[in-house]
Amino acid sequence: MASTPATMAPAERQRRLELRELLNAKYQFIDRTWDAVFWITAIFIVAGAADITKLLFAGDWDFWTDWKDPQWWPVVTAFATIIIPSALQWIQWVAWRFPTGATYTCTCLFLATWIGRYFQWHIAETYPMNFVWPISTVPAAIILDWLLMRTRSFVVTSLFGGAIWAIMVWSFNYIPLAPFLQPVPFMHHIMTVSDVQGIAYIRSQTPEYLRHIERGALRSFLGETQYVSLLFGGTMAMIGYWVGQAIGRFLAVWPIGRYIKTL
Amino acid sequence: MRMRLAMVLSIAILISSYATRALAHGEAADEPFLKDLTVAYYDVHVTPTQVKVGDPVTITGSVKILETWPYTLDPPQTAYITPVVPGPCFALTERLINGESSPGSIFVDKGGIYQFKMVMLARNPGHWHVHPGIAIQGTGTLLGPGEWVTVDPSGQPFKLDVTLLNGKTVDLEHFGGAFVWWWSLAGFIIGLIWMLYWTVPKRTVTRLAVTMQLPVNDDAPDIGLITPRDHMWMDLLAGITVLMLIVGWVYMAAKYPVRLPQQTVRFAPDPISPGDGLIAVHPKGSTFDEKTDTLVINFQVKNNGASPVSLKQYIMAMTTFVDGDKQEMAAAGPSEYVGQLAVDPDGPIAPGASRDITLKMTNEVFLQERLIPLHDPQQLIAGLLRFQDAQGKENLVTLKSVLVPTEFQPQYLP
Ligand SMILES: [Cu+2]
Numbered sequence: 056m057a058s059t060p061a062t063m064a065p066a067e068r069q070r071r072l073e074l075r076e077l078l079n080a081k082y083q084f085i086d087r088t089w090d091a092v093f094w095i096t097a098i099f100i101v102a103g104a105a106d107i108t109k110l111l112f113a114g115d116w117d118f119w120t121d122w123k124d125p126q127w128w129p130v131v132t133a134f135a136t137i138i139i140p141s142a143l144q145w146i147q148w149v150a151w152r153f154p155t156g157a158t159y160t161c162t163c164l165f166l167a168t169w170i171g172r173y174f175q176w177h178i179a180e181t182y183p184m185n186f187v188w189p190i191s192t193v194p195a196a197i198i199l200d201w202l203l204m205r206t207r208s209f210v211v212t213s214l215f216g217g218a219i220w221a222i223m224v225w226s227f228n229y230i231p232l233a234p235f236l237q238p239v240p241f242m243h244h245i246m247t248v249s250d251v252q253g254i255a256y257i258r259s260q261t262p263e264y265l266r267h268i269e270r271g272a273l274r275s276f277l278g279e280t281q282y283v284s285l286l287f288g289g290t291m292a293m294i295g296y297w298v299g300q301a302i303g304r305f306l307a308v309w310p311i312g313r314y315i316k317t318l
Numbered sequence: 319m320r321m322r323l324a325m326v327l328s329i330a331i332l333i334s335s336y337a338t339r340a341l342a343h344g345e346a347a348d349e350p351f352l353k354d355l356t357v358a359y360y361d362v363h364v365t366p367t368q369v370k371v372g373d374p375v376t377i378t379g380s381v382k383i384l385e386t387w388p389y390t391l392d393p394p395q396t397a398y399i400t401p402v403v404p405g406p407c408f409a410l411t412e413r414l415i416n417g418e419s420s421p422g423s424i425f426v427d428k429g430g431i432y433q434f435k436m437v438m439l440a441r442n443p444g445h446w447h448v449h450p451g452i453a454i455q456g457t458g459t460l461l462g463p464g465e466w467v468t469v470d471p472s473g474q475p476f477k478l479d480v481t482l483l484n485g486k487t488v489d490l491e492h493f494g495g496a497f498v499w500w501w502s503l504a505g506f507i508i509g510l511i512w513m514l515y516w517t518v519p520k521r522t523v524t525r526l527a528v529t530m531q532l533p534v535n536d537d538a539p540d541i542g543l544i545t546p547r548d549h550m551w552m553d554l555l556a557g558i559t560v561l562m563l564i565v566g567w568v569y570m571a572a573k574y575p576v577r578l579p580q581q582t583v584r585f586a587p588d589p590i591s592p593g594d595g596l597i598a599v600h601p602k603g604s605t606f607d608e609k610t611d612t613l614v615i616n617f618q619v620k621n622n623g624a625s626p627v628s629l630k631q632y633i634m635a636m637t638t639f640v641d642g643d644k645q646e647m648a649a650a651g652p653s654e655y656v657g658q659l660a661v662d663p664d665g666p667i668a669p670g671a672s673r674d675i676t677l678k679m680t681n682e683v684f685l686q687e688r689l690i691p692l693h694d695p696q697q698l699i700a701g702l703l704r705f706q707d708a709q710g711k712e713n714l715v716t717l718k719s720v721l722v723p724t725e726f727q728p729q730y731l732p
Contacts, residue, residue: 070531075541078528090522124580149534151525152543154552155516162509165502180405181442185495191502193509194559200512201556204544207535223563230566231501234494236577238483242412242421246581251480252490254413254421256406257438262398262453264423268580280579 097159102167105139105160112138115261117190120235121253123228125281126269133221134291136161136192137199141299142307144203144212154204157196165193186252188231195223209300217293221285348460350691353635354699355386355718357452357460360633362651364448364465369440370472375408377401377436377450379462379651382592385429386700386718392456396584397426399434402451402461407469408438409478416587425586426454431714433590440469441476449636463636463655484576504562512555515548593713596623597705601719602674604699606690608727613684615677617717619667619703626666627705627713632659632677634701635689639679657681666708690721693729697721 063071109117112135116122144156168189176187198219203212235249242254253263269280362379369375383394399415401408413420414435426432434450446469450462478490528541537544602616621627631650632639638650639659650656660678667673684690691697700718 071538071541074528074531074538078525078542080524082524085524087521090517093523094517121580150529151522152529152532152537153516153520153522153525154544155513158509158512162506162513165506165509169502182406183491183495185490185493185498188495188498188502191505193502194505194563197509197512197556197559201552204537204549204552207537226567227505227563230563230570231494231498233570233574233577234497236579237574238576238578239480240483241480243419244421244581244583245483245578246421246583247578248480248482248488248490248493250421250581255409255411255478255490257401257403257408257410258406259400259402259451260453260459262400262423262455262459264396264398264453264455266580266582268582270582 094159098163098166101139101143101160102163104142105136105164106167106171108138109135109164111135115265118187119253119258119261120186120188120232120249121247122266122268123190123232123235123249124266124268126284127267129221129225129281129284129288130291132190133224133288134295136190136195136224137217137220137292137295138299138302139164140192140196140199141213141296142303144200145209145300145303146307148203154200157199157203158193161192161196165189165191182256183252185235186256190224190228192224194227195220198223213293213296213300217291217296218289220292220296221288225285225288348688350689350694351388351696351698352391352457353460353687353689354691354701355388355696356384356391356454356457357635358382358384358633358700358702359450359462359636360631360638360651360702360704361649362450362463362465362636362655364467364652367465367467368470369467370470371440371443371476372472372474373440374411375438375440375448375467377438377448378434379450380431380433380590381450381452381462382431382702382714382716383426383428383452383454384700384702385716386698387428388696390696394426394428394454394457396423396455397432398423398453399432399436400451400453400459401436401438402449402459402464403446405442407440407442407444407446408448409441409476410436410438412437416590418585418587420583420585420587422581422583425584427586429592430587431590431592432587439476439478440467441478443469443471445469461636463638463652465652501566505559508555508559508562512552515551515555593705593711593715594623595713597621597627597703597713597715599703599715599717601717604719604721605724606684606692606721607724608685608692609724610680611682611684612678612680613690614679615699615717615719616674617677617703617719618672618674620672621667621669623707623713624669625707625709625711626668627707628664628666629661629675629703630706631704632679632701633704634699636687637681637683637689639677639681655683655687657683690723692723692727 113131116128116131140157140160143160147153147156172187172189176182177184199216202216206212236247238245239248239251241251359379359381364377387394401410415424416433446467447464448467449464451459453459479487480490481487532538539545598620600618602618604615606613630641637655639657640647640650641659641661647656657679662676697720698718699721700716703715703717705713
């Protein structure tokens with residue numbers, strides 16, 4: 056909404072001046088401590104929600120390097136990782152007009168997954184970190200928040216943001232994945248370094264056939280599976296964005312509003 | 319009150335007595351039919367059993383997917399033969415199935431025999447129970463017999479060197495890991511600056527009083543919710559993010575110009591013959607006595623071949639029972655899973671002859687590994703009879719029998 060005070064009715068101008076004062080008002084009881092309490096306690100809840108959603112929809116894809124394939128990884132992770140950032144975008148934008156929901160979710164998730172991978176999977180289970188590293192969605196989140204800030208529209212953010220999300224999440228993490236895609240002769244076959252990791256570091260209960268990696272098929276589109284997958288990943292992320300909006304609008308905030316009304 | 323306490327206590331003791339039996343070995347958790355009717359392992363060896371970090375340990379043996387595969391499971395199609403160890407305490411470097419190098423999964427059939435050889439390098443010091451296992455799609459990992467392997471520290475950290483196609487040798491323990499971390503961290507730091515920009519100088523919770531009175535798409539620069547200054551800084555951070563991505567991509571494309579999609583290597587191993595098939599068996603029931611750990615199997619055998627044959631072994635799930643001396647027993651597999659077999663009447667079966675035979679085995683392994691259905695909806699067992707003629711020619715014959723325990727134990731829980 057164009058809010059140029061010059062074209063406004065005097066009453067509206069007055070109201071907005073009052074709101075400006077309200078924004079900068081000093082509150083006796085609600086001080087910055089409450090801000091800190093909110094942001095810090097929410098880290099665990101938001102990281103947990105984002106991690107559970109990712110586990111639910113993406114499972115092992117964002118776990119092992121040998122699962123980060125050209126066909127399914129760009130689709131599944133894009134969808135799974137945009138849901139909670141989208142929900143938080145709605146909450147933080149509507150409540151405080153902060154373009155921070157996605158970045159907040161993804162920085163929380165980043166901390167949580169690295170701690171989990173390092174202590175649980177590297178120290179306790181002794182898998183090398185280079186085999187179980189988590190992807191990072193922070194750069195994609197920055198762009199998603201930037202889009203919302205610039206467009207002030209969830210519809211536009213979902214349309215462009217979904218596609219950008221799929222491309223950013225994939226490309227940002229493809230860069231560190233590249234060394235693991237180098238060809239290496241192993242067991243009399245040619246395979247990628249990531250395949251070798253998957254074979255050498257024994258996963259007794261995660262047999263190789265469980266991988267849903269690209270296997271080549273008639274529909275692999277001139278062999279360029281990657282780009283088709285990215286396109287599809289973008290569409291899936293748009294859908295994921297609205298799943299997140301639904302969570303943010305109907306599941307997360309609405310019950311709180313109901314609760315506050317009963318007080 | 320005292321009554322209730324006694325009840326709770328006795329239930330607790332009862333549960334824990336079940337639990338200790340199950341804890342002895344993780345594999346005991348599988349139901350008996352899942353072990354007996356599915357596959358049978360034989361000639362399994364894990365050598366050596368005392369190594370230093372970095373030394374090779376070899377698992378050899380055979381597994382047959384039985385014709386008695388339970389109808390309650392999906393038919394076996396895709397399988398992955400793997401060492402079963404607690405986590406990556408070993409690193410697998412070679413796997414041969416029926417003589418062919420097989421890094422990935424294989425296609426299998428009911429009745430198929432898969433001879434495996436897996437070479438692993440000891441990675442973590444400790445005392446590890448090493449099993450072969452066959453994971454079958456739709457069913458899960460079915461275990462073979464286990465052997466304890468002691469891995470001592472070697473004074474040097476474990477290395478897993480592989481030579482890339484371009485000739486460069488890299489250590490998979492660390493390769494590429496540092497870049498993943500610093501690259502991801504750099505992106506995280508931009509995100510952190512973004513968050514600090516909004517949350518530290520600005521107030522959060524009290525903004526609700528203002529936003530509640532405005533439409534959702536009003537960012538109110540005049541009121542001061544999101545100012546042009548905010549836009550400028552955020553444009554800068556978003557720009558840095560995009561720039562980082564472009565620079566990273568160019569660097570990646572230049573440094574790793576050759577990149578391959580992940581590979582799938584699947585094939586059906588060459589078949590191995592179970593023998594000439596000229597020995598016919600007919601089950602005549604089996605019993606198990608829980609008090610003495612004794613399994614008795616009755617069957618009729620007819621030798622349709624041209625030379626006399628003797629019954630050498632009875633193989634069931636991960637166990638082998640041997641009609642032979644200590645040396646023959648040691649050759650049959652890990653000692654905890656090998657037992658003595660009494661064949662009555664013993665001796666070669668002449669060509670054309672029929673004979674009623676009773677097998678008797680007494681061993682703790684039946685209950686330890688939960689191999690006998692004592693309280694299950696499928697009171698069946700199956701195993702392999704291993705016959706041999708004077709020339710050493712072998713015949714593996716599958717025998718499925720109904721099992722009737724000598725008595726059923728009383729139970730408190732359902
Ligand atoms: Cu074991």
